[in-house]
Amino acid sequence: MSHNPKSTPSMNLDSLNVASATSIDCTQSDSQSQSQSQSQSDTYSETYFDALYSDNSDPWQYQTRWYEKRKREMSLAVLPQAEYDNGIELGCGNGVFSKLLARRCQALLSIDGNTQAVQLAKQRLGKSSHSKVIQGVIPHVLLSLDDALLQAYPLSDGASANKPPFDLIVISEILYYLSPIDIDTVITWIKQNLAVGGTLLCCHWRYAIDGFAMTGETVHQRLHRAFNVTNNEVDRSTVTHPIFTHPAFIHPAFTHQSQIVDSDFLLDVWQHSPKSVAMQENLI
Template structure:
């Protein structure tokens, strides 16, 4: 896994603040048929119908958060930018089991333990070093038998330190025995991939 020489560092919160200042829904999360279908595939891939505790890293406007919440007794959703987080709070105001926090993962990480951790469209924003830090903290926070759900756009983006494939292959390398993870399922679509792993 090699960093992009033009952008080897994790993208800072100011990057996302600028993106959301220019456009309230810069990736068309709320209106895109592609995103709608990807969210449906993401939720359908959950190995369990109910999780006592879950953690979503990079919740953005909360579109996926709202769908995940139906399967969670408690869901912590975080993002690095305040503007989309406020929109997510409004969207999920009717869901008392959802808690939102402004948080820059992996420099910041919640102390709780989780049965499900979702890393959707966020891992490629991290440098290789931060991806390793995130992996270590995610595995420490995932309960035995807990699930890690990865979903990422796969084509390279010049601004991003990594590709979606970099992120998934890095986590999949942890499934080689006696690694801490087991690969339960994976699928690749035209422009994104999805993998589900289980803490051994």
């Protein structure tokens, strides 16, 4: 799982916001963040992460910290399906979590903006023939996945398995490094590329990060707001038209399946389906 700032020496731990996400004024945060939009989008993968990965293959100690192992196991445990056909992981870091996700996916595409991280992830997933790792800055790489895959795997016959739609999208410890505009681009991409019945898992560190305006709190409030709106929106013009009442055209809402509000991180899971796990297994 990728990119949390626990190793940042100057981080102020007193800045933790332990209030609920609904108590945060996201609009105010957005306005404060707009001025940083271009600089964050252009530099986060080239300078911030380059410095962290300089002479260090595991800058957040994913392999040794119990905190990281616990968070990975909690994330895997709340996934509402035992197995997925086609998964994508945004911000894979050095691939420690990717290796675990690969066991739950028939095909997995992992993405990171840092050259060193991508090489490490490729090495870690080397024996997983159904897994691919590409380098690209989010959200821009999402808008040209076909080209990025072709460039990274020009001779692969199975590249189509790693293209949208995805029935699992994992976003971990990455969105607060983006501008609000880029976060909205990712949200729009999710709505367009998560398969019906698919799962979205988002997990972010709750503490402030020096040099970045967004936090896990504001990111997850933004996600809740976006998908709650999706949940409640009804296009009357299409619903009343006979062709759109046919089952093939019904577009299920995003259902908030799980939420973990840990002291240190936030974990939310949505499904592109109205059915809970118990409903899927005919328990209710």
